Amino acid sequence: MREYRIAVYAGDGIGIEVTTEALKALRAVEARCGFRLKTTELPWGSAWSTAHGGHVAPADFLDILRPFDAVFLGALGMPSVVPDHICLVPLIRMRQAFDQYVCLRPATLLEGATTPLAGKGPGDIDLMVVRENSEGEYTATGGHFRVNTPDEVSVQTAIHTRKGVERILRYGFDLARQRRHRLTMATKSNALNYSMVMWDRVLAAVAPDYPDVVSEKVHVDALAMHFVRTPERFDVVVASNLFGDILSDLAGALVGSLGLAASANINPERIYPSLFEPVHGSAPDIAGKGIANPMAAVRSAGLMLNFLGEGEAGAILENAVADVVREGRVLTPDLGGRASTGDVGDAVAARVAVTQPS
Ligand code: NAD
Ligand code: IPM
Ligand code: MN
16 A cells, blocks of 8 residues: 655644644545555644743654654744744745745636635636745844944845756746746846746746746835736746745635645755644734634645645545535635634545546
């Protein structure tokens, strides 16, 4: 039987709640499709830190994770217990150390979900944010000086490499070829006169290799505006780490809820494990209330199965979520319903048993 080793890092807050529900869907689909997921639950996060001297994960956590086929993550962050810039370190370290330089964040408006955009419906939003995930604004390069004095100085340096920009753009172009042959690159070369000017140059150098893809660059501020006004214009949207982070939360809102937005942090060369997680965070504002939408986690699990080569199972998870949204009977409050996290997880798992993969 096909077997995959999955590290389950549920994390904090609603990360733990939605992971429980995604595992129900995964158990249902493995039974149906005839493979086995060997899961190992890792209790790391803010709760773990209270018994481990404030550390949110073991010092050798990357060595522990490396042998797995994939990491499935809920969400990290509980600022009331551990400062965010400490609690989130394992997530950013995984992306960089495991060279997960592609972050795929699909945003498709499902039938039954309500976009906040007037006059838009299913068919109008079907885009993929391709976020550069290994460098840019996230390299933790910088420092503080004269801390807590009126003369305090903070330096935070973004690092953009030609190799890093080129590989994410080529990934985006290849993906556009499998979609609607359109690529938009987020830039800000009118102000960021080194980094984004290089991004523009790399786009100009790479685009001729893909004559069948229509490409453009758009300043990220205007791009945010166009996301709202004319989302139908976008297919593949390639962005730097921070721009992609911001645009993907916006895209999640446009398709009805951040609670639907999935993501895949991919090492395309498969040298290291890839990481699958919802776009959303640990939502301390609703944690423990049983109202978090687990669908983003289920869809992230679907992306994981696709990546592992279990495309039929991945499609079943995606279609099970789409079925439950379309039916509209069992939805959490973010989608206008009154169901609990567990009710939605159960409804999705029940659909997994019967829905068609295509
Ligand atoms: P968040 O994504 O956790 O929440 C933003 C808003 O969306 C909140 O009002 C929340 O209630 C709502 N929301 C998010 N997910 C939802 C779901 N599944 N169902 C229903 N509503 C949902 O972002 P935040 O409030 O900025 O951050 C909270 C914590 O999460 C912080 O510690 C932050 O650093 C962390 N964070 C972690 C990740 C991650 O682990 N990948 C991502 C983003 C934020
Ligand atoms: C995300 C999150 C993370 C990011 C944070 C929690 C470090 O917002 O995955 O989108 O900025 O990448
Ligand atoms: Mn984010």
